[in-house]
Amino acid sequence: MSDANYPSEKRLKQLVKELKKTKKIKTHQAYDLISQSFGFSSWQEFKPVIELYWKTQISSPQISLDFIDDEDVNLSDEELDDIKNERKSELDKSVKRLVEQNKIQLAKLGVEYSVFEPTLTGFKKSILDATQPVRTHFELEKFHYYFSQGQGPENKVVKNAYLLTSKNTINSKASLYRPNTKKGDPRMWFRKLSEIAIAGDQVAIVIFNDEPYLINISRNIISEELTIDKSPIRALLKAYVDADSTIADELLNKLKKLAVKPFKALRTGDTAIGFTLETLLDIEANSSKLPDYKGIELKAGRGGKNRSNLFAQVAKWDISPCKKDNYGYQRDDDFKLYCTVSTQRSNSQGLHFKYDKSTDQLQEWHDNGELVAIWPGYILRDRLLEKHAETFWIEAESFFIEGIEHFQLKSVIHTKQPIASQ
Structure with missing residues (x-):
């Protein structure tokens, strides 16, 4: 999708009129001929591609009327408006898909980001709301803390962007x-925000070296930018993800040596694989919440499709309404509660989760309308980043030789930089 390849909407309509006149053909035939000149079989195939291209340009696109031409059919203004609205709806859907694809691409790269949408009022007054996701992002990156900032122009902070x-x-x-x-x-x-965006666009903020970089994800295709050597977007994202991987390479080489042949389990039970690996890697066993190997967390399992626990975190009881065991049940000599809680539906105890964006809290509610427990968002993000800033997810095959469990390392997945603001 380079600027040199596709014509603007105005130029396309000029080409259609020229073809109709010189070749004495219908409008839809002219559109098909132009589409074929760009390697598409028909206008129907080319149309969504070029409309997306127009949308990714800075100027606000006009709505294409497809094959409609007053020389071919006679439509009322109301009918034309209906068709324009239909075309606009199709274009909006294409842009939404582009935004989601760009978000997925940023997540794949492990890029921490937040998104804002400028409004017409915002452009007129040169003012934007710093929403909760943006503020959270700024705090995670240690870029700016609104909660400690004083009010008034004398406390304004100005930084390069x-x-x-x-x-x-x-x-x-x-x-x-x-x-x-x-x-x-x-x-x-x-x-200068108006030089890259219009009202309603989605703009991503990436903080790098304590400076914000803005990318319009409604108008740029990040996966394509990554293939263009001189693209400023590519340069930023490459610099962001090019981190020192010395420790990860060191750990991977040690695991490759252990994977040459099976090794004996050094204890029995669920923790056998984890304990054995830590011992062979010269990691001292401890109950610390900190990562295992020089900042890298190890999560080892015997294979299969079982879920892995990311971390454990109790509620913040000093701000949680529930102070008694109102929802547990008798188990052995104590009153306990072991259950799975979801945001999707209530469990058998009538408990479910809700995330409150305005307060940045994960809240546990009961079906009777009572708020039970609260986890502030910052605590959960801190725990995730503390435990899984970088993780090796190791899968091993388990089998027994002469009654002793052995492990054969099969695979490892390396993850890093969770996008906590998302």
């Missing part, structure tokens, strides 16, 4: 402040 397109890096300034009005609701603005 950069707006990225396929071809250019535009120098900008990020203004971060809390006004004296409206309880000091967090605000932000990025100078």
